[in-house]
Each structure stands twice: as structure tokens, then as C-alpha cells.
Amino acid sequence: MGSYELDDDDAGHWVEDDYYDDDWAVRVNRFADPGGESALYAADDSNPRNLPCPTCHWPNRITPADKARGYQCDACANANERGYDIDYYEGDDDSDD
Ligand SMILES: [Zn+2]
Numbered sequence: 001m002g003s004y005e006l007d008d009d010d011a012g013h014w015v016e017d018d019y020y021d022d023d024w025a026v027r028v029n030r031f032a033d034p035g036g037e038s039a040l041y042a043a044d045d046s047n048p049r050n051l052p053c054p055t056c057h058w059p060n061r062i063t064p065a066d067k068a069r070g071y072q073c074d075a076c077a078n079a080n081e082r083g084y085d086i087d088y089y090e091g092d093d094d095s096d097d
Contacts, residue, residue, distance in 0.1 A: 040074060041065040058089040 041063050043049035053061035053073035061073035071077075079086045 039077065040071060052089070056086050056088050058087075 041047060043063050047063045047065050049063045050060055051062050051064065051067050052059045053076055054067070054070075055072040055076040058073060058075075061075075062071055072080075076086055078084065
């Protein structure tokens with residue numbers, strides 16, 4: 001007669017789940033980006049954030065150091081990375097009528 005062997009695979013899955021848990025925690029940490037200022041330079045007296053973004057043209061989005069590196073603003077960088085539409089600046093007329 002055949003005898004059933006207890007399958008130890010379940011124990012194996014347990015270990016795997018633990019592993020994925022850890023991996024997930026690491027990934028979440030990595031994408032959280034608590035600083036939020038991305039690649040742009042911090043603004044200060046010698047490097048004021050007074051220039052428009054070269055992509056969306058919103059004023060006061062980047063600093064001279066950013067411009068020298070060819071950076072765009074955070075919104076545009078995010079849009080590029082995630083495939084969002086860029087929110088272009090349409091001039092000073094606030095069209096909220
Ligand atoms: Zn921009």
C-alpha cells in the first residue's frame with residue numbers, strides 16, 4: 001500500500017513569505033523619499049530659486065545651479081518618470097471665471 005509522506009513544502013512557503021515581507025519593507029523605504037526635494041539644489045542666498053522651469057515654464061521653480069545642470073522642476077521630473085502629463089504654465093492670466 002502506498003503511504004503518504006507529509007509534504008514539507010508548506011514550511012518552505014512560510015520561509016519564503018518572510019523573505020518577501022522583508023523585501024517589501026525595503027522597497028517601500030526606497031520609494032518613500034522623505035526629503036521630497038529630488039535632484040534639485042537647495043535654494044539659498046547665493047543660489048535663489050528664481051528661475052522658471054525650462055520645461056513647464058512655471059516661475060521660481062529652479063535655481064541657477066539647477067539650470068546649469070539642465071534640471072527641470074520636481075513636477076516635470078515626476079511627470080517624466082511616471083508618465084504623467086506636464087502641467088504647463090499658461091501665463092499670468094488666472095482664468096478662473
Ligand atoms: Zn517644470
